Amino acid sequence: MSIRSGRRPGQSGTREAILAAARARFAEVGFDKASIRSIAAAAEVDSALVHHYFGSKQELFAAAVDLPIDPAFILEAIQNAPLAELGTVLPRTMLTVWDSEAGPGVVAAFRSIMAGGDTALVRTFIVQVVLASVRDRIDNPKGSADLRISLVASQLGGLLVTRKVLGIEPIASLPAEEVARLVAPNVQRYLTGDLD
């Protein structure tokens, strides 16, 4: 979507132009390398306007991919957790989101991506937004962070599939707190354990 030249777009046109530029940019170069400045340039607006409409780059990303939750909720929980408790906090936070009012939206987005949607954007969200917030803390030995992150993603993604899509019992019906407790030692091993 582009803004027609010679015509001043209304608020909604500007907002949509920014979102379209953000989607294209995030898909093209990923979350980290897509700067607000480059997105603003592609949408032919000032960077300040992007911040005015969407706040942070994370919030812009969430809006661009129609994420039905504020990633700040997840990021704060992760960043505030002691390293030794991340194995519990990560699945508990995810399960809380999936079981919340926003859950059906998350599951629907996940299913549509599985069906052939843009996997680059989910990959970016999982790796560069959610899990990148712990990357430095789990990069031990140095260079192991990406492997640890992809292993954690495999467990949490599988939890979403079994609990919310396939409905495999008893995982589908157990309280979130109980499921988090059951998988916690496994997630913790991926985060901080010996992988050799």
Place this chain on the structure above:
Amino acid sequence: MSIRSGRRPGQSGTREAILAAARARFAEVGFDKASIRSIAAAAEVDSALVHHYFGSKQELFAAAVDLPIDPAFILEAIQNAPLAELGTVLPRTMLTVWDSEAGPGVVAAFRSIMAGGDTALVRTFIVQVVLASVRDRIDNPKGSADLRISLVASQLGGLLVTRKVLGIEPIASLPAEEVARLVAPNVQRYLTGDLD
């Protein structure tokens, strides 16, 4: 699909009628409770003909859900593995199938089910066919088998999603043997470890 009365169906009509009856029956009551006899009755053929065309109930199931692999391959590997090595053998067997010529078919089937296909049939396949073959061996303490199976399904399903659908690195590119080794202790804990 039903056979028109007053007309003797050809071989291909009979085969299709059996498959249609099998699909309906498996979806309705699950793998365990769907007997060859009841499927034959619904297709208006003799049970012997079902065995003649499809062999075992597992093979009939695989044909009914268009499974691009022979489940016997998976089942044999699982049944022959010592309990203490199942945590390695299970992911290694699955990874071998996904990386094989049959892999694209498995991934395509998985994606289409995620998109809104019949989840009852996958649930049945995972729980009642593949993992049921280990159920008795891992039911310790008694009554824990279903929980253990659903946890294993969450890890293996997540591996399929990250490696084959989302392509999250390095899991997407590591040799199957290496991925199996990395997740093995986690799968083994779900199978035989302390879950309290």
